[in-house]
Amino acid sequence: MSTQTLSPTTRSTLRRGARRARTDRAELYAALDTALVCHLGLVVDGAPVVLPTVFGRDGDTLYLHGSTGAASLRAAAAGAPVCVTVTHVDGVVYARSVFHHSMNYRSAVVHGRARLVTDADERMAGLRAVTEHVAPGSWEHARLPTRKELAATAVLALDLAEASLKVRTGPPVDDDEDVEAGGRWAGVVPLSSTFGTPQPCALLPPGSTTPTHVVTRCRTDHDRP
Amino acid sequence: MSTQTLSPTTRSTLRRGARRARTDRAELYAALDTALVCHLGLVVDGAPVVLPTVFGRDGDTLYLHGSTGAASLRAAAAGAPVCVTVTHVDGVVYARSVFHHSMNYRSAVVHGRARLVTDADERMAGLRAVTEHVAPGSWEHARLPTRKELAATAVLALDLAEASLKVRTGPPVDDDEDVEAGGRWAGVVPLSSTFGTPQPCALLPPGSTTPTHVVTRCRTDHDRP
Numbered sequence: 001m002s003t004q005t006l007s008p009t010t011r012s013t014l015r016r017g018a019r020r021a022r023t024d025r026a027e028l029y030a031a032l033d034t035a036l037v038c039h040l041g042l043v044v045d046g047a048p049v050v051l052p053t054v055f056g057r058d059g060d061t062l063y064l065h066g067s068t069g070a071a072s073l074r075a076a077a078a079g080a081p082v083c084v085t086v087t088h089v090d091g092v093v094y095a096r097s098v099f100h101h102s103m104n105y106r107s108a109v110v111h112g113r114a115r116l117v118t119d120a121d122e123r124m125a126g127l128r129a130v131t132e133h134v135a136p137g138s139w140e141h142a143r144l145p146t147r148k149e150l151a152a153t154a155v156l157a158l159d160l161a162e163a164s165l166k167v168r169t170g171p172p173v174d175d176d177e178d179v180e181a182g183g184r185w186a187g188v189v190p191l192s193s194t195f196g197t198p199q200p201c202a203l204l205p206p207g208s209t210t211p212t213h214v215v216t217r218c219r220t221d222h223d224r225p
Numbered sequence: 226m227s228t229q230t231l232s233p234t235t236r237s238t239l240r241r242g243a244r245r246a247r248t249d250r251a252e253l254y255a256a257l258d259t260a261l262v263c264h265l266g267l268v269v270d271g272a273p274v275v276l277p278t279v280f281g282r283d284g285d286t287l288y289l290h291g292s293t294g295a296a297s298l299r300a301a302a303a304g305a306p307v308c309v310t311v312t313h314v315d316g317v318v319y320a321r322s323v324f325h326h327s328m329n330y331r332s333a334v335v336h337g338r339a340r341l342v343t344d345a346d347e348r349m350a351g352l353r354a355v356t357e358h359v360a361p362g363s364w365e366h367a368r369l370p371t372r373k374e375l376a377a378t379a380v381l382a383l384d385l386a387e388a389s390l391k392v393r394t395g396p397p398v399d400d401d402e403d404v405e406a407g408g409r410w411a412g413v414v415p416l417s418s419t420f421g422t423p424q425p426c427a428l429l430p431p432g433s434t435t436p437t438h439v440v441t442r443c444r445t446d447h448d449r450p
Contacts, residue, residue, distance in 0.1 A: 036314050036416070037328065039264040041273035047306035048266035048273050052314075052332050081272035089261050089277075092420075094439060097368040098356050099378075103262065107277050131323050142409055143322040153324075171426045179428050184367055185436050186426035189443055191261070193418045195317075201396045201411040203404050211410050214319060218414055 022165040031108045031165055032057050032086055036134060040064065041083035042075050055084070056129030060160040062110060063117075063126035068154045076156055077116040084110040084158060091191050095172035096184040102168060104188060110163040114156040126155040137213025195219075247390040256333045256390055257282050257311055261359060265289065266308035267300050280309070281354030285385040287335060288342075288351035293379045301381055302341040309335040309383060316416050320397035321409040327393060329413060335388040339381040351380040362438025420444075 022028070032038075037052045051072055056063045062084060066073040076082050091104035117123050128139045145153065172186045195218040198210050247253070257263075262277045276297055281288045287309060291298040301307050316329040342348050356364045370378070397411045420443040423435050 036317070037312060037330075039266075039275050039310060039312070041264075041266045041275035041308075043268050043271065043273050046268065047336065048268050048275075048308040049336075050264050050266035050273075050275050050308045050310040050334070052310065052312040052330065054328060083266075083273040083275045085264060085275040085277065087262060087264070087277040091424075092261070092360055092442075094360055094363060095367065097370075097374075098352070098363060099368075099370050099374040101356060101360055101363060101367070103279060103359070105262075105277065109275070111272065111274075127323065131326060134328070135317055135319055135326055138319060138323060138326060142320065142326070143324075143403055145322075145324050149322075149324040171424070171428075174426075174428075178368055182430055185433065185439060186429060187435070187439070188424045188426075189439060190421040190424065191418060192421060193416060196415040196417060199316075199396070199413045199415065201399075203396075203399075204411060205407055208410065210412070214410060214412070214414060217317075 022167050027106075027167070028108055028160070028163055028165045029057065031088060031106045032062070033133070035086040035088060038062075038064075038084045038086045040072065040076070041085065042072055042080060044071070044075060054130055054134050056126065056131070056133035057160075058125060058129045062158040062160060063129045064114065064156040064158065065127060065130050066154055066156075068152055070154075073154045073156065076114045077154055079113050079115075082112060082114050082158065089191055090169070091188045093168075093172045093188050094186055096174045096178035096181075096186045100172055100174050100178075102172065104168050104170070104190075106165065106167045108163060108165050110158060110160060112158050112162050114158045117155040117157050122157075123150065123153075123155045126157060127153070136217060137211070141211060141213060247392050249390075252331075252392070253333055253385070253388055253390045254282065256313060256331045257287070258358070260311040260313060263287075263289075263309045263311045265297065265301070266310065267297055267305060269296070269300060279355055279359050281351065281356070281358035282385075283350060283354045287383040287385060288354045289339065289381040289383065290352060290355050291379055291381075293377055295379075298379050298381065301339045302379055304338050304340075307337060307339050307383065314416055315394070316413045318393075318397045318413050319411055321399045321403035321406075321411045325397055325399050325403075327397065329393050329395070329415075331390065331392045333388060333390050335383060335385060337383050337387050339383045342380040342382050347382070348375065348378075348380045351382060352378070361442060362436070366436060366438060 038055045039050050040053050041050045087107045093102040095101050131139045263280045264275050265278050266275045312332040318327040320326050353364045
């Protein structure tokens with residue numbers, strides 16, 4: 001485990017449920033790396049907009065991409081503040097009281113201003129990070145972007161400097177009176193996310209085999225919300 | 226299926242990927258009802274904040290709840306604009322080109338201003354909706370909130386008037402040249418989310434059985450990100 005810790009600012013210091021805050025950077029990386037999508041928050045005309053999008057990570061940089069025509073990407077690229085949140089739901093916590101019902105989860109929240117990546121090499125590295133995050137092995141296997149495709153794609157970088165991770169695990173925490181009273185069930189119903197059998201494209205030539213990087217993917221048993 | 230359709234405003238009219246827009250209200254309800262958490266977006270000090278939270282639905286009203294001490298809830302309760310987004314990730318779409326890689330997903334986005342619920346009956350109805358959404362059967366089985374617990378809980382209502390649903394399903398859509406060229410795999414790797422075996426609380430009396438509403442839950446095979 002990395003001994004590097006998260007360096008919170010006022011904004012990324014958890015006020016509610018501070019006991020659930022994690023400060024190990026390796027745990028943050030793990031929560032990010034095992035999620036398929038993040039939720040990107042922006043302010044548009046004074047109101048919040050939250051959109052799901054794929055992402056990739058390279059060290060302490062989060063990469064996002066999208067069409068150069070997308071209003072949300074343009075706003076983020078112009079340096080507006082953003083919030084990127086990644087959430088794993090690990091289980092439903094049934095308590096003896098309605099009040100103590102809860103969820104087991106891991107949630108990473110990153111605040112910052114995104115940077116529009118203009119350097120050609122970093123743009124390719126960012127796109128590679130996003131592609132490999134979502135579909136490991138595809139960067140080597142699939143056709144790489146053409147000049148025209150690259151021109152239509154915006155790549156954004158967000159520093160992981162201002163990030164927090166909140167985690168709840170374990171059984172319900174009930175009031176003593178409710179535990180003693182008995183008669184009501186309490187426990188956790190775990191939730192997990194798994195890949196199914198690959199569905200080959202109908203346009204593949206007959207007899208095509210599914211490549212190893214796809215087969216391997218389907219055997220992973222990650223939580224991938 | 227309901228014939229009622231979503232009535233988009235400028236903000237909830239999808240500009241990017243308009244072909245993925247769905248206008249059937251029943252589809253919106255289904256996407257909301259089968260998700261465990263939403264991502265609530267707010268503007269705090271001019272910057273976006275996106276937090277995962279549970280919710281419930283009663284007709285065209287979305288209910289949220291939280292501690293009266295939570296800054297995010299207080300901001301929302303004060304009538305600040307909010308955005309609530311619910312996303313199901315249904316699969317990874319592997320294309321023959323990196324550029325056409327995609328995700329299969331369903332994503333509901335609701336814009337509006339939340340209303341702090343003050344009527345005692347509606348507060349209970351809202352809490353019931355949230356509880357039954359996350360843990361069906363718990364409202365009947367668990368101990369209901371005390372006066373003190375109710376005093377510590379804020380209940381917010383958000384109208385589903387300004388909502389949109391975006392859906393991608395099906396195989397990759399590749400360029401003809403890439404399909405003809407052959408040699409690269411394409412297809413979909415589906416993703417699903419399932420409940421596991423209930424983990425009873427260690428403080429339950431020996432021989433306690435798991436009640437039907439919990440057992441039933443674990444047999445559902447929903448997508449629940």
